Every structure is written in C-alpha cells, then in structure tokens.
Amino acid sequence: MSNRLQRVAAFYETLTEATLGELRALYAREAYFKDPFNEVRDVEAIHTIFTHMFVSLHDPRFVIQSQIEQANEAFLTWEFRFRIKRFKPETIQVIRGASHLRFDTEDRVCFHRDYWDAAEELYEKLPVVGALMRYLKKRVG
Numbered sequence: 001m002s003n004r005l006q007r008v009a010a011f012y013e014t015l016t017e018a019t020l021g022e023l024r025a026l027y028a029r030e031a032y033f034k035d036p037f038n039e040v041r042d043v044e045a046i047h048t049i050f051t052h053m054f055v056s057l058h059d060p061r062f063v064i065q066s067q068i069e070q071a072n073e074a075f076l077t078w079e080f081r082f083r084i085k086r087f088k089p090e091t092i093q094v095i096r097g098a099s100h101l102r103f104d105t106e107d108r109v110c111f112h113r114d115y116w117d118a119a120e121e122l123y124e125k126l127p128v129v130g131a132l133m134r135y136l137k138k139r140v141g
Helices: 003-013 020-026 043-056 129-140
Strands: 027-034 057-070 073-084 093-103 109-115
Touching: 003 020, 003 057, 003 073, 003 093, 020 027, 020 043, 027 043, 043 057
Parallel strands: 027 109
Antiparallel strands: 057 073, 073 093, 093 109
C-alpha cells in the first residue's frame, strides 16, 4: 500500500479528539465527504462531523479490516466501534462499512464516500426504533 493510504488508515485507527486536527493535513481543503447522514464539500465541515462524533459517542474507534488501492483511488473496509451516550453506555455497538477514497495530486483525500447500511447497522440496534425496523424487515422479507 502507498504511504498516503497507510497514513489515512493509521489516522482513523488512532483517531482521538486530540488527533482530530490532523485531518486537515490529510484532506484537501475542498474535499467531498458523504455518509448515510452527511454530505459536505469542505475539510472544516468534515472536521465538524467528526467533532460531533466525539460529543455524541463514548470511545469511538475505527478498526481497519482491509485496504485496496489502484491509481488514485482506494477502498478501506472497517468496523466502527462505539458506545452511545444516551442509551446503555456499557453496550458496545459495531458498524461494518467501507470507505471509497480518491486522492488529489498532492496525495490528500479529495473524495471520501462511506458505505454502510444505517438500518441494519444502527437503527435495528436502538430501543423502540429497532423493534419497528426488525418488524418491517421481517414483513418485507
């Protein structure tokens, strides 16, 4: 794997509130970011999304499962582990997903799209909403 992809993977695996500022060195100023809840086009907006993550969750951390790279594009598969502050904080939640990355000519991330199933990986695990989601999934399936 390239140094740029290794830097990104290491950043996410060691991400803390204290290291969050390093994101600005890894991402292009006008980087695009999209996940199931957000779509922004600015490194400061991306920084804000991750700042909110630390406000909302206990001990959020990414565990990189695999890395694939070709030319200026890469995919990371990962597990995101966390505890929700408002619900049973002792219960560790896990979201499995993937990130599609593109790098600019300065080896900074200029495109970051996360793919994960919000219904299965998050909503089904929440009280009340989870029961409804599992019911609907059973009825549709």
